[in-house]
Amino acid sequence: MTLNKWISKNTFHHSQFWDLKQLIEDKKKQGLTISLCLPTLNEEKTIGKEIILFKSELMDRYPLLDEIAVIDSGSTDQTREIAAAYGADVYLSADILPQYGEKKGKGENLWKAVYQLKGDIICYVDADIANIHPRFAYGLIAPLIYNETIKYVKAFYDRPLAFSQGVRPSGGGRVTEILIRPLFSLFFPDLTGLIQPLSGEYAVRREVLEKIPFPIGYGVETSHILDVYKEWGMEAFGQTDLDQRVHRNQETLSLGKMAFGILRAFLARSATMGLDIDMSKLSSIMRQFQAHDEKYEQIEYEIVEEERPPMITLPEYREKFGRK
């Protein structure tokens, strides 16, 4: 399939899936269970609203979701209390598979969700979205229900409120456009078809999630894309336009650290992807500057992309889900 053909066939807009009754019927016919995972760390300002909307609209009114779970990294605010009060299943990440230790990072929560949650499909949605709406879940889940071939659906956000001309620039955030798209363009041009590869919202089939490793830090989305692409090809991907997403904006220095982590995750996959890069020779130190009056100083951050193995390799998981 050519890239343009893939884009036209596997790119959706959430409004295509407005008929939730139909979606529920198809879900029932296939006997699917679906879990929503909200990874959190101090999200008390937005978590209540997300749970209320998803529970009311996609559990009570239209039973698309079979469970709504918060996997928390150890919030020190009211995140867990509010989430539980509004009816979500709340888990402390450290309590899941404790024998494997506790690592800090969003990827850790996503990985542990694969063990803890029961759904055949897991939909991950960030907990800091101010303009949350049920479309953030059903827009990503629907392509998996309607299309057997699709296994991994990413969100992207487009549709400005006003634009005067027919052609307009479109794409991802700063890290996507400055780092990811050039990298993909150089090495894996097919993957440039993903409009926002780093978006934190995606729905994935368990059969995929259990077979891929999870970097626990910044690189989790990038490595997922590379791993899914290598194993199942471009046809396994779908992407859905969810219109606008309002969330906290990150400072440039934070994005720099993110880019460093992503780059390491990308390079770590180079050997399996047919590129010849020796990771042991690469530095794990990211250097940035800050100024005190007239004096400049360099700050060093060690960013090591630790990685969790494919869940299917864990005996505990194989036993729980009856995998051989």
Place this chain on the structure above:
Amino acid sequence: MSRTYASVEEIISDLPAIREVCASLRETLLANLVMIGEIPAPTFKEEARIDFLLQRFSECGLNNTSTDEYGNGVGVLPGKNRKRNILLHAHADTVFSERRDHNVSVHADKICGPGIADNSLGLAVLATLPTLLEKLGVELDAGLVLMGGARSLGRGDLAGIRFFLENNKLSLTSGICVEGVQIGRLSYASAGMLRGEITCHVPEEYDWIRRGTTGAILILNEVVNGILGIALPRKPKTSIVLGSIEAGEGFNIIPTEGRLCFEVRSESAEIVQRIAGELDDIVENVISQTGAEVDLDVVARREPAGLPIGHPLVKQTREIMSSLRLLPHITPSISELSAMIAHGLPAVTLGVTQGDRLHELRESVKIESMFTGIAQLVGVLLAMDGGFCDDPE
């Protein structure tokens, strides 16, 4: 829980259970509140909100839903008796411009956002009511007309509800106006009211040196001084609210345009009329003194009217509120209630919950007291449906 009620006492004995069922629908109610609250709906631009409300009605299985030429959204839950219909009304418009950030935030005990109390919550209650009644297993004798009213506030001047009352073909027997706040509020009478704006325009070629004035602001100040000089009686209760004043652009630009919005309220129609005459005199006086163009534009007017305190609707409503430990706070209304009463429809206005920072961007409503407020509303509805609120005459 009994499904038909032989007396108000039976309804009252069921109210704690009704409250529990309300609480069990918390996420449904709050989701409706969040989604309605995030749709901007300044007066005359309520269409998107009304669309959402009608969509909710349709999802609840209401077959008879429609909008009218004034933009009202109406859904009818049919009863057994086609000759009786109860109107539940919540105004859909808010005082906030669509340019304001309408993001709603959910906290452990309250919901915050512009217009969340006035009157997104009232509308959310209407959107949730069909589901609640279904869960309660209540089948009403009367039809239930659920109405999201357009063009209510400010210059809207209750145009939506007036149009509906004058043009609908339903046989309406009584009504409830649902307001987000404050719980305990009970209105069964409307105050006399006159709402208007005084605008002034000062020509560019105005002789500033000769007059020694600083433009439209000073002229409006003369108007305000005149209004403050109007004698207001203690009884009947009368007040003049100076709601907003606008003029000027900065530090050193003489303003040529100004606008003062005000509202006169009184229990007496004669006093409202007398004050209207005095306002005309004030405006004429300022024109003669300053030579500026000053206009008085009356944008809304209500006649005082109401139900007697002994009316069964008032008595039963008070009983129901008292049983829920709500101390009725009797307050005259100038909103939809006055249109209903003027139309001969016995009606009350009820509040749903506690709230604060009304008409500020951080307007908020408390969650826990909502369920008591809705139980109260359902209680009054059941009492109306049972005929316990009908005037014996």
